[in-house]
Amino acid sequence: MSQVLVVVEHSGGVVAKPALELLTIARRIGEPIAVVLGGGAEQAAATLAQYGARRVLSVDAPAFESFLVAPKAEALAQVAEAVQPGAVLFTSTLESKEVAARLAIKIGAGLITDATDVRSDQTTIQTVFAGNWSAHAQVRTGVPVITVKPNSAPAEPAPTETVVEPVGVSISDAAKTARIVASEPKRASGRPDLTEAAIVVSGGRGTGGDFAAVEALADALGAAVGASRAAVDSGWYPHSYQVGQTGKTVSPQLYIAAGISGAIQHRAGMQTSRAIVAINKDPEAPIFAFADLGVVGDLHTVLPAVTAEVAARKS
Amino acid sequence: MRIVVLVKYVPDATGERSFAADGTVDRAAADGLLSELDEYAIEQALQLADQADDVEVVAMTLGPDDAVAALKRSLQMGASAGIHINDDAVHGSDALATSAVLAAAITKAAPDLVICGMASTDGSMGVIPAMIAERLGWPALTFGATLSVQGETVSIRRDGDVASQTIEASMPAVVRVTDQSGEPRYPSMKGILAAKKKSVEEWTLAGLGLQPAEVGLAAAWTTVLEVTPRPPKPAGRVVPDSDGAGTSALVDFLSTGKYI
Numbered sequence: 276m277s278q279v280l281v282v283v284e285h286s287g288g289v290v291a292k293p294a295l296e297l298l299t300i301a302r303r304i305g306e307p308i309a310v311v312l313g314g315g316a317e318q319a320a321a322t323l324a325q326y327g328a329r330r331v332l333s334v335d336a337p338a339f340e341s342f343l344v345a346p347k348a349e350a351l352a353q354v355a356e357a358v359q360p361g362a363v364l365f366t367s368t369l370e371s372k373e374v375a376a377r378l379a380i381k382i383g384a385g386l387i388t389d390a391t392d393v394r395s396d397q398t399t400i401q402t403v404f405a406g407n408w409s410a411h412a413q414v415r416t417g418v419p420v421i422t423v424k425p426n427s428a429p430a431e432p433a434p435t436e437t438v439v440e441p442v443g444v445s446i447s448d449a450a451k452t453a454r455i456v457a458s459e460p461k462r463a464s465g466r467p468d469l470t471e472a473a474i475v476v477s478g479g480r481g482t483g484g485d486f487a488a489v490e491a492l493a494d495a496l497g498a499a500v501g502a503s504r505a506a507v508d509s510g511w512y513p514h515s516y517q518v519g520q521t522g523k524t525v526s527p528q529l530y531i532a533a534g535i536s537g538a539i540q541h542r543a544g545m546q547t548s549r550a551i552v553a554i555n556k557d558p559e560a561p562i563f564a565f566a567d568l569g570v571v572g573d574l575h576t577v578l579p580a581v582t583a584e585v586a587a588r589k590s
Numbered sequence: 591m592r593i594v595v596l597v598k599y600v601p602d603a604t605g606e607r608s609f610a611a612d613g614t615v616d617r618a619a620a621d622g623l624l625s626e627l628d629e630y631a632i633e634q635a636l637q638l639a640d641q642a643d644d645v646e647v648v649a650m651t652l653g654p655d656d657a658v659a660a661l662k663r664s665l666q667m668g669a670s671a672g673i674h675i676n677d678d679a680v681h682g683s684d685a686l687a688t689s690a691v692l693a694a695a696i697t698k699a700a701p702d703l704v705i706c707g708m709a710s711t712d713g714s715m716g717v718i719p720a721m722i723a724e725r726l727g728w729p730a731l732t733f734g735a736t737l738s739v740q741g742e743t744v745s746i747r748r749d750g751d752v753a754s755q756t757i758e759a760s761m762p763a764v765v766r767v768t769d770q771s772g773e774p775r776y777p778s779m780k781g782i783l784a785a786k787k788k789s790v791e792e793w794t795l796a797g798l799g800l801q802p803a804e805v806g807l808a809a810a811w812t813t814v815l816e817v818t819p820r821p822p823k824p825a826g827r828v829v830p831d832s833d834g835a836g837t838s839a840l841v842d843f844l845s846t847g848k849y850i
């Protein structure tokens with residue numbers, strides 16, 4: 276059976292949910308081998324084993340921390356050379372797409388990004404042009420390198436025994452050129468990660484700058500908070516929460532847009548959500564054309580009322 | 591300092607975008623324009639030029655005849671010259687081939703700095719800058735929200751999910767800037783007139799030492815088997831929130847969908 280390298284998204288060994296979804300997809304194609312770049316492989320392995328990873332490759336180098344992606348690509352090329360996999364899967368993130376792009380060149384392989392599905396024959400589905408088209412594609416040269424969007428498959432448990440194998444890699448000086456000279460960590464929000472969350476509540480210009488009602492509903496639903504670019508540009512919410520073409524792409528079970536008009540660039544980041552609900556006081560707002568449920572009203576009254584009702588039903 | 595800004599000509603996202611029979615983007619069906627995210631790249635280059643006397647900004651595009659429009663717009667904004675890589679053999683190239691052609695053209699143009707946009711608004715893979723850097727063996731500073739050059743060192747600040755970082759490299763280097771980097775300028779009347787006198791060179795594969803068989807649809811390492819229009823989503827229910835009707839509809843929606 277073909278071996279499938281699954282590059283695991285994690286933070287210090289805490290595995291991100293999309294990595295588990297990727298294991299589900301990998302098992303359709305063959306035998307998954309998880310690759311943990313950076314520290315924390317032992318901890319990650321405990322989770323990965325629950326989702327069918329029998330082998331966990333632990334690959335670490337100090338250069339991963341001090342330089343942008345080139346060292347990671349170099350390390351993965353060495354892993355691919357050793358394992359000779361049938362495919363390499365990544366979770367689509369801004370960074371992983373750069374790693375995948377460099378890896379594809381290094382190993383002479385075709386690249387597909389942002390797949391929403393990967394079939395057992397390694398063909399992929401992508402949604403393109405604002406969700407109006409669907410493309411069925413295939414890598415035909417080299418080992419397919421594919422990045423898959425979060426929420427493209429269920430994370431199906433498949434408990435197994437696992438072994439953690441340290442893999443030594445050597446990083447060339449040529450890969451150590453984009454130096455990270457300063458790094459200011461950000462405070463965690465305490466809410467679910469925007470791209471992983473099952474529910475996202477986003478606020479736009481219509482919030483008028485007050486995100487309290489958006490955050491309160493998000494907390495009542497256990498949801499992540501998102502924002503439109505208009506809200507971000509106004510300085511009301513940090514850029515890392517922006518949903519859209521130049522922000523995050525989200526694909527939750529439910530997306531609630533409050534005070535967001537539904538511009539094409541915003542839509543690009545949320546159109547694959549399973550269900551969409553919009554609250555907007557303008558009945559002509561474009562977002563109503565693709566929302567499953569639209570409420571024409573003031574978000575400052577609708578959101579608190581819904582939050583109160585959700586809280587009441589929960590207790 | 592010589593800066594090459596990579597600009598792409600893309601179908602207008604507000605129009606009907608579709609595919610041709612060979613599975614490639616139908617560039618004839620929709621009006622095209624300079625990818626708006628590349629305007630941010632031009633803007634950053636022009637700001638560097640505004641700060642020093644000896645900065646030359648060259649806009650470069652790879653695309654069919656019409657793509658010259660992306661260069662024209664760049665020249666109107668203030669770029670000093672344009673390079674149009676135009677060769678029928680390139681039609682249908684995938685990202686790997688596109689990056690190979692652009693890397694070869696960059697080698698020929700020999701800049702100190704290459705500035706790219708965050709992503710193209712049609713393909714939007716967001717991989718070309720990394721691929722070009724990989725091919726050239728140059729550092730890539732990506733997702734710059736700010737960009738500055740000091741002597742031989744280029745640096746960016748990026749606003750990531752877990753940290754805000756400052757990243758440096760020696761030139762030559764590839765930089766990828768975001769739309770957080772500052773609003774692109776509009777061409778002024780003077781800029782529009784001046785652009786008429788600026789030159790656009792046309793380059794073909796032959797001049798870059800590339801064989802037609804290395805690029806294009808037939809040589810692509812990925813292939814689109816089929817493209818299908820997705821049925822438009824049936825319009826959902828829209829409820830006015832009079833007397834709390836909208837609120838209860840929303841709560842019902844949440845409970846029927848088992849979101850609570």
Ligand SMILES: Cc1cc2nc3c(=O)[nH]c(=O)nc-3n(C[C@H](O)[C@H](O)[C@H](O)COP(=O)(O)OP(=O)(O)OC[C@H]3O[C@@H](n4cnc5c(N)ncnc54)[C@H](O)[C@@H]3O)c2cc1C
Pocket residue numbers: 478479480481482502503504505506517518519520521522523533534535536537538539540541544554555556557560572573574575626627769
């Ligand atoms: C290159 C480029 C990239 C972009 N990338 C992104 C991106 O990644 N993400 C993104 O979101 N945008 C992006 N945009 C911007 C996009 O075009 C829109 O400008 C933006 O999405 C608008 O945000 P908005 O819907 O919050 O604001 P608006 O369009 O101003 O809409 C606000 C809405 O709130 C409603 N409203 C006002 N008050 C209330 C109230 N009290 N209660 C209920 N409703 C109310 C109004 O009726 C209106 O519909 C990009 C644009 C460009 C040019």
Ligand SMILES: Nc1ncnc2c1ncn2[C@@H]1O[C@H](COP(=O)(O)O)[C@@H](O)[C@H]1O
Pocket residue numbers: 595596597598599625627628631650651652653688705706707708709710711713714715716717718719
């Ligand atoms: N055909 C092209 N011609 C010139 N520049 C391009 C081309 N394709 C991509 N680029 C550059 O690469 C960036 C990222 O593109 P992409 O990887 O296609 O999303 C763009 O913003 C441009 O700066």
